[in-house]
Amino acid sequence: MSGARLKHYGWGREGEGMTAEQRAFVLGRYHAKFSREAFETKAVPHLEDLALRAPRVAPPAAFAAFCTSERYDRVAHAYGKSYPDYVRAMLGDYDCAPDVIAYPRNEAEISAVMDWAGGVSASLTPFGGGSSVCGGVEPRIDGIRYKAAVTLDLRNLGKVVEVDQISRAALIEGGAYGPSLENQLKPHGVTLRHFPQSFEYSTLGGWIATRSGGHFASLYTHIDDFVESLRVVTPRGILETRRLPGSGAGPSPDRMFIGSEGTLGVISRAWMRLQPRPTFRAGASLRFDSFFGAARAVRAIAQAGLYPSNCRILDAQEAFNTGAGDGSFAIMVLGFESGDHAPNAWMARALECCADHGGTPEAAQAGDAHLEGAAGIWRNAFIRMPYAREFLTPAGLINDTFETAITWDRFESFHD
Numbered sequence: 001m002s003g004a005r006l007k008h009y010g011w012g013r014e015g016e017g018m019t020a021e022q023r024a025f026v027l028g029r030y031h032a033k034f035s036r037e038a039f040e041t042k043a044v045p046h047l048e049d050l051a052l053r054a055p056r057v058a059p060p061a062a063f064a065a066f067c068t069s070e071r072y073d074r075v076a077h078a079y080g081k082s083y084p085d086y087v088r089a090m091l092g093d094y095d096c097a098p099d100v101i102a103y104p105r106n107e108a109e110i111s112a113v114m115d116w117a118g119g120v121s122a123s124l125t126p127f128g129g130g131s132s133v134c135g136g137v138e139p140r141i142d143g144i145r146y147k148a149a150v151t152l153d154l155r156n157l158g159k160v161v162e163v164d165q166i167s168r169a170a171l172i173e174g175g176a177y178g179p180s181l182e183n184q185l186k187p188h189g190v191t192l193r194h195f196p197q198s199f200e201y202s203t204l205g206g207w208i209a210t211r212s213g214g215h216f217a218s219l220y221t222h223i224d225d226f227v228e229s230l231r232v233v234t235p236r237g238i239l240e241t242r243r244l245p246g247s248g249a250g251p252s253p254d255r256m257f258i259g260s261e262g263t264l265g266v267i268s269r270a271w272m273r274l275q276p277r278p279t280f281r282a283g284a285s286l287r288f289d290s291f292f293g294a295a296r297a298v299r300a301i302a303q304a305g306l307y308p309s310n311c312r313i314l315d316a317q318e319a320f321n322t323g324a325g326d327g328s329f330a331i332m333v334l335g336f337e338s339g340d341h342a343p344n345a346w347m348a349r350a351l352e353c354c355a356d357h358g359g360t361p362e363a364a365q366a367g368d369a370h371l372e373g374a375a376g377i378w379r380n381a382f383i384r385m386p387y388a389r390e391f392l393t394p395a396g397l398i399n400d401t402f403e404t405a406i407t408w409d410r411f412e413s414f415h416d
């Protein structure tokens with residue numbers, strides 16, 4: 001990682017964020033929604049003004065090169081990025097801040113920190129990008145079994161170690177951030193193609209530990225689909241699963257660690273399946289008068305065995321919020337990609353499915369249509385969205401994502 005340091009409050013690096021114009025646009029939508037001209041806004045405390053308890057433990061001198069108890073590091077590792085996290089940070093509540101942050105440079109240093117933390121009754125929390133929205137990186141200690149908190153930030157383990165072009169897989173370190181991982185794969189003409197919305201500020205180890213789900217991916221959606229084998233530093237030593245293209249031999253050991261949220265060990269490396277970089281694209285935005293019409297079209301596309309890289313519907317309100325619509329119609333953003341052949345036939349069939357359910361295309365259907373029209377507006381808003389919470393929260397506005405899953409037969413009544 002290079003450049004400015006990550007914000008201790010907010011998304012991304014210090015100095016990054018929405019432009020004044022983008023902020024005004026987002027707030028303008030809320031002013032309109034709630035018929036308010038302004039929102040009373042709280043000040044977020046400065047880093048220097050935050051009250052922090054003195055560290056409860058100090059690392060051995062031998063760890064000095066990769067451990068710290070500096071104020072910034074402790075504050076920046078106290079919380080993830082959920083709405084409640086932002087609220088507590090905004091109120092200056094840093095009671096949960098870890099005492100020591102370790103930035104190990106190899107597995108030996110991870111093991112050493114693990115052993116030391118165990119010896120001093122400190123909890124140990126692995127930390128990737130810290131984009132957790134379910135309390136995964138917040139140290140929670142009871143003062144009895146755990147008397148202090150140590151956080152293990154894996155940013156120094158960010159390399160693509162090896163690329164196997166023949167099997168199309170790569171051995172990648174757990175602390176690799178999304179953009180860096182893709183930049184290292186690019187010269188080899190391959191991609192992991194796993195794009196959670198938090199892609200820029202989350203890591204491979206975090207994706208695996210949380211079973212993250214990608215966008216622009218309706219066939220290989222979850223990180224599980226890409227894991228070939230894992231290497232994990234555990235309190236009992238290093239565990240490495242066998243690298244096989246597939247296995248029917250009993251329970252999968254990988255599965256135990258995928259989604260384990262750091263509770264069983266630290267994922268230091270993984271062999272990941274790759275794909276060729278897409279060179280052929282077809283994209284479209286479609287309007288639907290009825291949101292359920294759009295949902296039925298999605299079902300038809302899914303059940304036809306078409307696997308668009310992107311197939312997302314925005315209801316009229318969301319389309320309005322992002323600027324992709326005027327609030328009177330729903331939008332489907334549809335895209336196909338391939339590194340091997342033109343996906344025009346797939347797009348043509350998907351458009352038929354949409355037409356059957358009242359969808360009318362509003363943008364061109366070749367090449368970069370995913371960057372144009374309503375699809376392009378939505379895409380830009382989607383990428384910018386994470387920056388909104390840092391100013392919406394102090395303005396008293398809750399803006400959040402709620403995820404759920406339901407079988408098609410119950411979808412409409414459930415949605416109502």
Ligand SMILES: Cc1cc2nc3c(=O)[nH]c(=O)nc-3n(C[C@H](O)[C@H](O)[C@H](O)COP(=O)(O)OP(=O)(O)OC[C@H]3O[C@@H](n4cnc5c(N)ncnc54)[C@H](O)[C@@H]3O)c2cc1C
Nearest residue numbers: 128129130131132136196197198203205206212213262267
């Ligand atoms: C704006 C925003 C958008 C998001 N979009 C998506 C999305 O599209 N899809 C999705 O699935 N999630 C999404 N999330 C949630 C979050 O980004 C994912 O869970 C992501 O996988 C976390 O990765 P991370 O590197 O930030 O992990 P962290 O937040 O640092 O850690 C998450 C958990 O994994 C553990 N952990 C981290 N690294 C390791 C490791 N190397 N070994 C063992 N355990 C480890 C931590 O202890 C913690 O329990 C989003 C979050 C935000 C704030």
